[in-house]
Amino acid sequence: MIETIHPIPAFNDNYIWALIDSDAGQVCVVDPGDATPVISYLEQNKLELSQILITHHHPDHTGGLPTLTERFGVEVYGPDNPSIRGISKPLREGDKIPVLGVEFSVLEVPGHTLDHIAYFSDASETEILFCGDTLFAAGCGRLFEGTPEQMHQSLSALAKLPEQTRVYCTHEYTLANLQFALAADPENKALHTRNEEAKKLRSDDIPTLPSTIAVELATNPFLRCDQPAVQSRVGAHRGESMTDVTETFAALRQWKDNF
Numbered sequence: 001m002i003e004t005i006h007p008i009p010a011f012n013d014n015y016i017w018a019l020i021d022s023d024a025g026q027v028c029v030v031d032p033g034d035a036t037p038v039i040s041y042l043e044q045n046k047l048e049l050s051q052i053l054i055t056h057h058h059p060d061h062t063g064g065l066p067t068l069t070e071r072f073g074v075e076v077y078g079p080d081n082p083s084i085r086g087i088s089k090p091l092r093e094g095d096k097i098p099v100l101g102v103e104f105s106v107l108e109v110p111g112h113t114l115d116h117i118a119y120f121s122d123a124s125e126t127e128i129l130f131c132g133d134t135l136f137a138a139g140c141g142r143l144f145e146g147t148p149e150q151m152h153q154s155l156s157a158l159a160k161l162p163e164q165t166r167v168y169c170t171h172e173y174t175l176a177n178l179q180f181a182l183a184a185d186p187e188n189k190a191l192h193t194r195n196e197e198a199k200k201l202r203s204d205d206i207p208t209l210p211s212t213i214a215v216e217l218a219t220n221p222f223l224r225c226d227q228p229a230v231q232s233r234v235g236a237h238r239g240e241s242m243t244d245v246t247e248t249f250a251a252l253r254q255w256k257d258n259f
Contacts, residue, residue, distance in 0.1 A: 001021060008029070052074060053130065084115075110146045126164060128165065138221075169211075184230060234251050
């Protein structure tokens with residue numbers, strides 16, 4: 001069973017999440033963009049790699065696959081995208097997979113990329129979500145391939161998960177995202193509190209992740225596009241009235257792109 005979920009830092013701001021079963025001495029990793037820190041972690045902790053989960057095709061999430069699969073020969077679960085070299089178990093919406101004795105469901109969440117999937121489990125004591133670059137702490141991914149409508153639908157689906165769900169995204173973007181969130185939702189007291197908490201964590205070199213769905217619903221402007229306060233701020237920025245939720249999301253994402 002999964003006992004611990006540990007962030008393995010990679011590049012400047014990536015986290016490769018390690019799901020650990022200490023009793024079995026096994027680890028599953030999520031989005032290993034670089035093999036080197038994964039191998040170092042395994043060797044230092046005397047653990048064995050059991051499988052790999054991939055959320056989307058970007059190199060900072062898949063770059064370590066050739067080395068890891070050649071060295072360990074493990075199964076690789078990921079999007080049904082033939083362009084990703086190394087996927088042995090392609091997945092679609094509704095598929096279920098076992099990870100260290102815990103069942104995860106696959107959610108298709110296009111927007112950041114068209115092939116993006118997420119992994120959700122409610123089979124352990126606390127619900128778990130690995131969402132790659134779709135939902136970030138206080139933000140969301142850029143729209144490299146999908147449309148605002150697709151991304152808004154994907155985020156809306158994640159927002160409906162149980163509020164206690166722990167959200168494991170793959171970048172430490174929280175402080176920058178919070179600065180934009182404060183511009184988009186400045187009267188949000190919960191957001192100001194979260195910003196101070198996140199600054200303290202980072203000053204102590206502690207990850208701001210995981211978040212929870214409840215925290216995101218309260219403080220993430222991209223999940224709050226139905227709120228009059230956010231619509232008003234986005235409208236003021238655009239110089240036009242904003243009431244449609246999807247249009248508000250599209251304008252908010254464009255604003256963030258140039259923030």
